[in-house]
Amino acid sequence: MRLHWHVTLLAALMDFGQAAMFRSSGFVYVVLMEHFNVDHGTASWPVSVLGTVVDAGGILAGPFCQWFGPGVTLKAGAVVTAVGVIASVFAPSIAWMTVTLGVLHGAGAGTVSTMLQVVLSMRFVKYRGTAHGIMFMGTILSSLIMPQVLFWLEHAYGLQGCLLVFGALLLNLIPLSFLLRTKPAEPSSSVNSIDKCIGNGNGQHLDIHIEDFGNTKRESSIASSSSSKKPGVFESARTILKLPMFYAILVTWTVMCYNEDIFLTTIVDFAVDKGVERHWAVPLLSYLSVTDAVGRIGLPLLADKKFIRRSTLVLCNAACTAISVLLLPHAQSYGPLVAVTLFVACFNGCGMTMHGVLMADYIGIDDLPVSYGVAGILVIPLLLVKSLLIGTELEHAETVFRENYRFS
Numbered sequence: 001m002r003l004h005w006h007v008t009l010l011a012a013l014m015d016f017g018q019a020a021m022f023r024s025s026g027f028v029y030v031v032l033m034e035h036f037n038v039d040h041g042t043a044s045w046p047v048s049v050l051g052t053v054v055d056a057g058g059i060l061a062g063p064f065c066q067w068f069g070p071g072v073t074l075k076a077g078a079v080v081t082a083v084g085v086i087a088s089v090f091a092p093s094i095a096w097m098t099v100t101l102g103v104l105h106g107a108g109a110g111t112v113s114t115m116l117q118v119v120l121s122m123r124f125v126k127y128r129g130t131a132h133g134i135m136f137m138g139t140i141l142s143s144l145i146m147p148q149v150l151f152w153l154e155h156a157y158g159l160q161g162c163l164l165v166f167g168a169l170l171l172n173l174i175p176l177s178f179l180l181r182t183k184p185a186e187p188s189s190s191v192n193s194i195d196k197c198i199g200n201g202n203g204q205h206l207d208i209h210i211e212d213f214g215n216t217k218r219e220s221s222i223a224s225s226s227s228s229k230k231p232g233v234f235e236s237a238r239t240i241l242k243l244p245m246f247y248a249i250l251v252t253w254t255v256m257c258y259n260e261d262i263f264l265t266t267i268v269d270f271a272v273d274k275g276v277e278r279h280w281a282v283p284l285l286s287y288l289s290v291t292d293a294v295g296r297i298g299l300p301l302l303a304d305k306k307f308i309r310r311s312t313l314v315l316c317n318a319a320c321t322a323i324s325v326l327l328l329p330h331a332q333s334y335g336p337l338v339a340v341t342l343f344v345a346c347f348n349g350c351g352m353t354m355h356g357v358l359m360a361d362y363i364g365i366d367d368l369p370v371s372y373g374v375a376g377i378l379v380i381p382l383l384l385v386k387s388l389l390i391g392t393e394l395e396h397a398e399t400v401f402r403e404n405y406r407f408s
Contacts, residue, residue, distance in 0.1 A: 012141075
């Protein structure tokens, strides 16, 4: 993994940019409600659609990656990510804001997020979970930094000035996408190698390189798959749809998407409705980044070090996520609310990180881009229902939050 540290660093920087708006969605939602003078339900549409489109980003990214390669697709996603925010400066209404910020920016951010996971899955095998976790440090830093940055920009320049400055900053994703190389891992990274030096009795030494091919068939096939001809989009889709594990991973991912999107979108307003002052509620999005880092890096590392199977980790993490979410409505003061928020962020962060890892493990690199597209197509109806759920029921905020979190 140390040979590719620069790959994870660049991926983390790009992830920081693409995730910034979504990870600040709780603040953006409140600002939109005030700027356009609309109710809770109407104001929620841009941010809820943003989350939906980001989650379903593989619908476009998967086929495009199969046709044009991950490099070209990543660069296109970077362009659209910035353009969507800049176009939002000129949005005259919530409806247009939903199109520019929700659909356009969301499509770009979803494409970048998907391609970063594909690139890391290509470059890493043994430490795939850790690599994904390091990449998602970008998302964590976005939670820590961007809500406050956007808060200051909006206070100084208003909503339009805030979006213009932020869109200009996102243009930096384009040169970063050119720096991120997308070549697959070398076959040697998937085998355990032992170098030995043996004397031959004549004062000379023979260097012997012994390779242990005892790894799983899945890992060795992943590492060498780049040398064979890739299947077509529809052929890959048929193969993916025949895999039972794909559906198991898909269900887990959908639940985590629901939980993360509803949690990030509503937690600030939830705290305000609990009686917390707004200047204390907004930092919740930053506080959760601490345990989010533990969930995205520390917990997957346990699986990479073979202390626990990756599938077992996902199972235990799902149970902990449910328990922590059930406790959220019962936090009656600021201290307990912060504590429960930190637990929710930790377990949800682990779940989102392990999704891409399991996809690569069970589906393989050749079919991985298309698998994200197939997943997006299958879950888009459920993700749209999530947008309707948030948009139509936030009028009764505290009661609905209680029902949503219990449901999750």
